[in-house]
Amino acid sequence: xxxxxxxxxxxxxxKSPTGITGLDEITGGGLPAGRPTLVCGSAGCxxxxxxxxxxxxxxxxxxxxxxxxxxxENAAELTANVRSLGFDLDQLVQQKKxxxxxxxIERSEIEETGEYDLEGLFIRLGHAIxxxxxxRVVLDTVEALFAGLPNHAILRAELRRxxxxxxxxxxxxxxxxxxxxxxxxxxxxxxxYVADCVITLDHRVKEQISTRRLRVLKYRGSAHGTNEYPFLxxxxxxxxxxxxxxxxxxxxxxxxxxxxxxxxxQMLGGQGVFRGSSVLVSxxxxxxxxxxxxxxxxxxxxxxxxxxxxxxxxSSAQILRNMRSIGMDLAPWVKKGRLQIYASRxxxxxxxxxxxxxxxxxxxxxxxxxxxxxxxxxxxxRSETEVMPTLMRLIDFLKxxxxxxxxxxxxTGGSGTSAPEDSQVGxxxxxxxxLLLRNVEFNGERNRLIYVLKSRGMAHSNQVREFVLSDxxxxxxxxxxxxxxxxxxxxxxxxxxxxxxxxxxxxxxHERKLRQLAAKRKAIEAQIAALHAEGEAEAAEVKFAxxxxxxxxxxxxQNSAAMAQLRGGATTANNATKGKR
Amino acid sequence: MSTMTKTETETYELRLxxxxxxxxxxxxxxxxxxxxxxxxxxxxxxxxxxxxxxxxLAAGDQIFALPTxxxxxxxxxxxxxxxxxNEERVLVGLDLQPLNG
Numbered sequence: 167x168x169x170x171x172x173x174x175x176x177x178x179x180x181k182s183p184t185g186i187t188g189l190d191e192i193t194g195g196g197l198p199a200g201r202p203t204l205v206c207g208s209a210g211c212x213x214x215x216x217x218x219x220x221x222x223x224x225x226x227x228x229x230x231x232x233x234x235x236x237x238x239e240n241a242a243e244l245t246a247n248v249r250s251l252g253f254d255l256d257q258l259v260q261q262k263k264x265x266x267x268x269x270x271i272e273r274s275e276i277e278e279t280g281e282y283d284l285e286g287l288f289i290r291l292g293h294a295i296x297x298x299x300x301x302r303v304v305l306d307t308v309e310a311l312f313a314g315l316p317n318h319a320i321l322r323a324e325l326r327r328x329x330x331x332x333x334x335x336x337x338x339x340x341x342x343x344x345x346x347x348x349x350x351x352x353x354x355x356x357x358x359y360v361a362d363c364v365i366t367l368d369h370r371v372k373e374q375i376s377t378r379r380l381r382v383l384k385y386r387g388s389a390h391g392t393n394e395y396p397f398l399x400x401x402x403x404x405x406x407x408x409x410x411x412x413x414x415x416x417x418x419x420x421x422x423x424x425x426x427x428x429x430x431x432q433m434l435g436g437q438g439v440f441r442g443s444s445v446l447v448s449x450x451x452x453x454x455x456x457x458x459x460x461x462x463x464x465x466x467x468x469x470x471x472x473x474x475x476x477x478x479x480x481s482s483a484q485i486l487r488n489m490r491s492i493g494m495d496l497a498p499w500v501k502k503g504r505l506q507i508y509a510s511r512x513x514x515x516x517x518x519x520x521x522x523x524x525x526x527x528x529x530x531x532x533x534x535x536x537x538x539x540x541x542x543x544x545x546x547x548r549s550e551t552e553v554m555p556t557l558m559r560l561i562d563f564l565k566x567x568x569x570x571x572x573x574x575x576x577x578t579g580g581s582g583t584s585a586p587e588d589s590q591v592g593x594x595x596x597x598x599x600x601l602l603l604r605n606v607e608f609n610g611e612r613n614r615l616i617y618v619l620k621s622r623g624m625a626h627s628n629q630v631r632e633f634v635l636s637d638x639x640x641x642x643x644x645x646x647x648x649x650x651x652x653x654x655x656x657x658x659x660x661x662x663x664x665x666x667x668x669x670x671x672x673x674x675x676h677e678r679k680l681r682q683l684a685a686k687r688k689a690i691e692a693q694i695a696a697l698h699a700e701g702e703a704e705a706a707e708v709k710f711a712x713x714x715x716x717x718x719x720x721x722x723x724q725n726s727a728a729m730a731q732l733r734g735g736a737t738t739a740n741n742a743t744k745g746k747r
Numbered sequence: 748m749s750t751m752t753k754t755e756t757e758t759y760e761l762r763l764x765x766x767x768x769x770x771x772x773x774x775x776x777x778x779x780x781x782x783x784x785x786x787x788x789x790x791x792x793x794x795x796x797x798x799x800x801x802x803x804l805a806a807g808d809q810i811f812a813l814p815t816x817x818x819x820x821x822x823x824x825x826x827x828x829x830x831x832x833n834e835e836r837v838l839v840g841l842d843l844q845p846l847n848g
Contacts, residue, residue, distance in 0.1 A: 269811055275826050277839060280831055282828045290805045290810070
């Protein structure tokens with residue numbers, strides 16, 4: 167069988183937007199305009215929903231009326247589905263925006279004899295198209311014909327003709343098909359006829375949690391995302407999560423946002439985190455992650471901004487009560503409508519479902535700050551390869567919206583054997599700021615430590631701080647950094663006291679030394695004075711002696727002179743006198 | 748090969764859907780008339796509907812293949828698709844049992 171080759175497969179191929187969240191992003195603008203697209207998957211995977219949404223959105227949002235031709239009875243379901251999108255099918259039909267045709271094939275009623283073709287189908291379709299001026303067509307599920315008509319050779323030839331006919335009429339069409347056995351894309355090989363664009367839908371259940379996935383298998387003449395993308399059928403219809411947005415182009419404001427903890431802001435370059443950035447707070451159980459998260463939300467409310475708190479561990483009443491115990495009253499913010507707490511069980515639905523809920527709530531509430539406490543619960547039982555792209559999508563979304571996000575994450579492995587930073591490597595690369603909380607057990611008590619593991623684009627402290635939770639709130643305290651260890655808690659307080667007394671002692675010692683010195687100086691001075699006095703006394707003595715001697719001499723001379731006179735001798739007798747003595 | 752229908756009084760209301768004067772359409776009509784004359788003489792009414800002229804009628808009888816012969820009466824509704832070239836199949840489809848002598 168030769169495949170239909172479209173001569174119009176040009177690079178700048180015209181596209182028909184589906185209006186389905188995410189799908190247009192993946193396909194770079196929508197489905198190939200004027201050509202059929204095959205959407206296939208197993209039963210209940212959402213083919214009909216997708217096709218229907220394509221049609222309704224086309225009719226309502228893009229002014230392209232559409233024909234829905236169904237081969238299986240599900241008119242009620244169809245109406246319900248359309249209503250879930252917020253549209254009334256009957257009204258759309260009345261407005262000639264949509265035509266619904268049911269092609270009923272009752273095998274038991276049908277006898278086959280001789281040559282025939284499916285011209286009747288063409289005529290009906292053509293009539294329906296003409297009656298509303300349709301631009302879009304859905305055939306759901308054309309494979310029902312295979313069950314109704316035994317002669318598959320005719321059927322195949324006619325289907326080929328049908329798809330070509332749709333193309334010739336310039337219809338943007340979705341043809342749905344059941345997934346085949348094994349690796350077959352469709353049970354009856356429809357992909358052979360619809361060669362332009364093939365989208366597969368898949369519905370898997372893993373660890374009791376179901377995930378739907380979409381993949382653009384083929385898109386002739388156009389670039390497209392080739393990954394499997396999770397999608398959801400939610401209250402507002404079909405939405406695809408293009409996990410990795412194709413571009414990384416969100417703005418990066420320089421504005422800073424306080425974390426609500428002054429000392430923490432100081433550690434983060436003095437001003438807190440950047441607006442629109444993502445913060446990861448990871449730590450072992452009981453390290454105060456939730457408190458930091460709540461504090462962050464509280465700070466935003468305090469600045470008059472709105473915060474959205476997703477709690478996956480505690481109910482909102484419990485959060486309010488628990489935060490009150492550390493002196494933080496969140497209730498007024500809730501009342502004022504600044505804070506919204508959304509608490510749910512993570513196991514309630516799959517990760518993607520949660521993300522879409524978050525998406526919706528963020529869109530509706532438009533907060534400045536989003537806190538997710540904790541993400542680790544969402545990622546439970548999921549491999550990192552699955553979780554990471556999905557989280558990436560959420561973070562990207564928040565960044566695009568300029569929302570500052572804080573995620574707490576429970577680290578496994580604990581503080582002892584494996585480094586806690588290892589357990590979060592995957593997620594952390596998505597984060598701009600990473601705060602790590604650690605428990606330190608020492609001296610019979612457990613204390614919390616906080617440090618900034620990374621913080622993109624700002625000078626941040628490399629210091630460990632002790633993280634203290636008290637009824638006055640959260641505070642960060644400098645730890646005592648000793649020669650060989652870090653002291654926290656009472657040990658830190660004891661050490662501080664010890665240091666204080668040591669300083670006191672030192673001071674006293676100094677004073678004593680000074681006093682001693684003064685006394686010594688005084689003693690020396692006294693000594694000097696004494697020596698002076700001694701010197702003077704000696705000098706006086708010498709002088710006295712000299713004076714005495716000279717006096718003696720004079721006296722002696724006078725005496726001898728007198729003697730000589732008396733004896734009548736000469737004065738020279740002085741020597742003799744001396745000699746005699 | 749002699750033929751006879753089961754009930755004498757029943758009237759067969761037959762509708763043949765075709766799209767224009769194609770070879771298949773013409774063959775189907777010719778085959779139908781021959782079979783009816785043979786097996787239902789005086790007991791049938793044939794209405795030919797050309798969907799090219801009245802496409803809106805296709806939905807009513809749930810027509811998708813052409814030509815299609817619809818036995819509207821007697822109930823239940825029966826449909827035979829194709830150019831009716833195989834007489835035996837047509838008779839089975841119309842619930843007409845050929846009486847084999």
